[in-house]
Amino acid sequence: MPTTSTNPHLPFGENKNAEWYGKDILSVKQFTRTDLEYVFGVAHEMRGMVERVGTFDLLKGKILANLFYEPSTRTSSSFTAAMERLGGSVIPISEVKYSSVSKGESLPDTIRTLECYADVIVLRHPETGSAAIAAKAAKKPIINAGDGVGEHPTQALLDAFTIMEELGRLDNLTVTMLGDLKYGRTVHSLARLLSQFSNIKLNYVSPDILKMPKEVMEEVGAKGVPQAEFSSLEKVLPETDILYVTRVQKERFEDPADYETVKGAYVIDPEIMKAAKQEMAVMHPLPRVGEISTDFDDDPRAAYFRQMEYGLYVRMALLAMVLGKA
Numbered sequence: 001m002p003t004t005s006t007n008p009h010l011p012f013g014e015n016k017n018a019e020w021y022g023k024d025i026l027s028v029k030q031f032t033r034t035d036l037e038y039v040f041g042v043a044h045e046m047r048g049m050v051e052r053v054g055t056f057d058l059l060k061g062k063i064l065a066n067l068f069y070e071p072s073t074r075t076s077s078s079f080t081a082a083m084e085r086l087g088g089s090v091i092p093i094s095e096v097k098y099s100s101v102s103k104g105e106s107l108p109d110t111i112r113t114l115e116c117y118a119d120v121i122v123l124r125h126p127e128t129g130s131a132a133i134a135a136k137a138a139k140k141p142i143i144n145a146g147d148g149v150g151e152h153p154t155q156a157l158l159d160a161f162t163i164m165e166e167l168g169r170l171d172n173l174t175v176t177m178l179g180d181l182k183y184g185r186t187v188h189s190l191a192r193l194l195s196q197f198s199n200i201k202l203n204y205v206s207p208d209i210l211k212m213p214k215e216v217m218e219e220v221g222a223k224g225v226p227q228a229e230f231s232s233l234e235k236v237l238p239e240t241d242i243l244y245v246t247r248v249q250k251e252r253f254e255d256p257a258d259y260e261t262v263k264g265a266y267v268i269d270p271e272i273m274k275a276a277k278q279e280m281a282v283m284h285p286l287p288r289v290g291e292i293s294t295d296f297d298d299d300p301r302a303a304y305f306r307q308m309e310y311g312l313y314v315r316m317a318l319l320a321m322v323l324g325k326a
């Protein structure tokens, strides 16, 4: 949410009339197709700048609080890298056990604290809806970096940017999502986001107990997107343009015995991929725990490492946008 200052010199230099200035990023539902094109345009420019000059001063003097209540490698370090490549700095709180959270401090109080010191807060939390609770407590922008099994909007934005950079289009695609579609928040966000584009077909391949949640399917269905569920990949792999593989989310199972029945259900390897098109991409939000064989990593269709890099540019774009610099 926007902060107002009576002193015209503070805070300096941001465009408060910019559309995304001061906004929270909580869900992909906030992004229209035009917004997405804008984000991708800015991300593309960020890529060019990083390639040409590495680091520059667009967000000099700005501070990001990176608050992670759940483990993270890519999301937290790419937000840190994004802020630092833009000349800003970061308060990292990834070991909440060393913060006042371990003394029983509530999420709203922790957020109110951090916004005294930071201009924007990135939050990952195990509970669905936590980012919205944080945003209610905060005057500064909150960016949802994963709220339990809910959403992971910045991941979906970088996933869509990856599809654009890899295949050159977001329309006319058959996207097959594979693995843990029940607990995987990245696929919940990505399915919603892709439903904005034309001629999209979504295939969901999962074990029976890990199917895509009904509410996501209803939302996507309401946009007129055909969706089909399968338990095996065989039938849909040949028509697939994007194969989006996910990890079985062990930490979210109520009964560990259920995890044992589905772990290792699907493994992508060079042999299986013989049935896929040559012009397609295999994506994964990572970390992988065996769903994609390392033998496939050198295949040109393996896009998951490039996908991580694209995440940096998208997060640079989002930080610049909510801080009124894009």
Ligand code: NCD
Residues within 6 Å of the ligand: 074, 075, 146, 152, 155, 185, 186, 246, 247, 285, 286, 287
């Ligand atoms: C994902 C997440 O945290 O939801 N990771 C990520 O942000 N790249 C996927 C996962 O943990 O499996």
